[in-house]
Amino acid sequence: xxRADLHDEDTVFTRTGDFxxxxxxxxxxxxxxxxxxxxxxxxxxxxxxxxAFYGGRRFDDLVRRTGLAETVASKRLRQLVADGLMxxxxxxxxxxxxxxxxxxTERGRSLFPLFVALMNWGRATDGGRGGxxxxxxxxxxxxxxxxxxxxxxxxxxxxxxxxxxxxxxxADEQTQ
Numbered sequence: 431x432x433r434a435d436l437h438d439e440d441t442v443f444t445r446t447g448d449f450x451x452x453x454x455x456x457x458x459x460x461x462x463x464x465x466x467x468x469x470x471x472x473x474x475x476x477x478x479x480x481x482a483f484y485g486g487r488r489f490d491d492l493v494r495r496t497g498l499a500e501t502v503a504s505k506r507l508r509q510l511v512a513d514g515l516m517x518x519x520x521x522x523x524x525x526x527x528x529x530x531x532x533x534x535t536e537r538g539r540s541l542f543p544l545f546v547a548l549m550n551w552g553r554a555t556d557g558g559r560g561g562x563x564x565x566x567x568x569x570x571x572x573x574x575x576x577x578x579x580x581x582x583x584x585x586x587x588x589x590x591x592x593x594x595x596x597x598x599x600x601a602d603e604q605t606q
Contacts, residue, residue, distance in 0.1 A: 443590035487531035547575035
């Protein structure tokens with residue numbers, strides 16, 4: 431297996447296989463990070479997801495708590511629903527018309543590790559301004575993001591290898 435070993439203080443991780451020759455291709459259009467950012471890569475999307483994690487559901491509350499303009503929140507919520515991160519659910523207060531609330535789907539809840547990582551990164555770089563802290567309800571300790579391999583080993587950036595994977599059909603085509 432070909433490796434691009436540049437082990438100096440600026441190396442992030444090792445590229446292996448076809449990925450070793452970084453100039454032989456471009457990641458544009460097929461990168462998983464790029465696809466993820468197409469869905470959650472805006473400030474407004476992450477603020478709405480944050481509020482959903484904090485328990486916000488109703489449109490008016492989401493707008494008030496994020497400080498987003500109603501038009502921005504409405505457009506972003508439609509996109510989050512279309513992307514399967516949130517579900518739109520009807521509710522009705524007695525004596526009022528039916529309205530809708532927004533709740534995280536399982537796909538949206540799967541962003542929790544990213545949510546924890548972004549919060550911890552922000553706390554570490556905010557100059558001690560305080561804010562919300564996430565803790566384990568069982569013992570009270572602060573939550574930490576972790577990178578683990580599928581076998582359960584904690585993996586540092588220096589122990590990481592990047593490799594290309596073959597394309598596979600979308601999930602809906604795999605089940606047919």
